[in-house]
Amino acid sequence: MKETVYKHILQLAMSFSLGNTRMFDLLNEGLAKLDWEYDDYGCKMSLDAGNKKVDVYESILIDSPLMPEKQKIICTARAFWRCASEICGFNPEWGIIDGVKPVRLYLNLKESGLCGEKILKENYLVSDKKAQLVSRIGDYEYSVGQKLPKNSYNLYVSIPFCPTRCKYCSFISANSSLSGLLPQYLDTLCKEIKDTADVMKNIELNTIYIGGGTPTVLDEVQLERLLATLKSCFDIKGIEFTLEAGRPDTINEKKLETALQYGVNRISINTQTTNDSVLENIGRCHSAENYYKAFRLARSMGVPCINTDLIAGFENDTFEKSLEDVISLSPENLTIHTLCVKNSAYMREDGFVRKQEQLSKLLEFSESMCHNNDYVPYYLYKQKNAVSGLENIGYSKKGFECVYNICMMSELNSTIALGAGASTKIVSSGKSTDRTESFFDCKYPKEYIENNEKRNRKIQFLKEKMT
Helix, strand or coil: HHHHHHHHHHHCCCCCCCCCEEEEHHCCCCCCEEEECCCCCCEEEEEEECCCEEEEECCCCCCCCCCCCHHHHHHHHHHHHHHHHHHHCCCCCCCCCCCCHHHHHHHHHHHHCCHHHHHHHCCCCCCCHHHHHHHHHHHHHHHHHCCCCCCCEEEEEEEEEEECCCCCCCCCEECCCCCCHHHHHHHHHHHHHHHHHHHCCCCCCEEEEEECCCCCCCCCHHHHHHHHHHHHCCCCCCCCCEECCHHHHCCCCCHHHHHHCCCEEECCCEEECCCCHHHHHCCCCCCHHHHHHHHHHHHHCCCEEEEEEECCCCCCCCCCHHHHHHHCCCCEEEEEEEECEEEEEEEEHHHCCCCCCCCCHHHHHHCCCCCCCCCCEEEEEEEEEEECCCCCEEEECCCCCCCCHHHHHHHCEEEEEEECCCEEEEEECCCCCCCEEEECCCCCCHHHHHHHHHHHHHHHHHHHHHH
């Protein structure tokens, strides 16, 4: 029990920093001392860090609807949050929520007939503003879930290759310019698509999402082969069909023409920032002008729905201007990410540390700008290494919400994922913690190509769980 609780505390410690050092690192390196003990009514905790010691006693909420064991865990987390908040001098707005899916937590509570917003604030110490945001998004996503065809599923197709690796990223992707694996990878992936289609032929497909990496690193012939395989294997008529074209420098007229020909009706063209010096510093091989040209090309060719991602938190960036630049193009979707630097990212290796200054203000600015330009928040998730523990939010014009994003993040139905690094999640009709079962593919493209036995086990898994 104590080990489980400590894992929660370490996760929560990523939302705090003392000067330029994460509380997580202070605890891991023995530079902060943490002690706690339970009694029948609560948790007594002591945290000693940065030449300051704080003692608190946090009571278990007797009238809470949560199970006693869960209450003990979150009581201890609240005690840590109060200690760390006093030592570090700020209160993380997400309280003690350490998971990536606060909306799913809200939906679990709602499905159990409980007042999710109230519990988020009282039990999890979430700020009023964030709790209201989750409630708004959660209620909308609940209505989406009620309309989904029973037993329908989403299909995710992984292309884990990029032109270069961004400095903030540790996503499992291979540098396409140095890799000879793409042809073999595509051969293997197309076979898996066909095998999966055979299993799922009597189940309704809800959405397709081709993600990465950067799927448009595929050349014109490779992209057509992939899309033709999907079209021949699945009934794609009328479904939401997304192709990530995240790097503007990988987009051309022929690729867009092919995508539209084979049923793609939503693409992502991501610049992350329109500041050229920042783009260079973070390792992206394109300029803001490349982004504008790619966006206008896609618009001129009639792509029905375009998404753009921006990231708040880069050093020396001009985020407000970037957001204004992107909104001037009027994309149907906008995704605003808080900078997240994973431990194995180049930026971390270069000495990056978490900074919380101004991040909340940037997200408040984006919320105001989106509201004033008729974008509404429709999905939300967190990442454990995000600056200040803040969130990523998807905004949409009315009627252009990405159903795949909603279903996948809030586990409204099953997602069958194909390719290296992909994670299949089967969602049952049950509630709470027993609602999902997962199957994880091999992480790396070479492993994925060579491990035929694991792909066969996955097909068997799908037969048992979905048919």
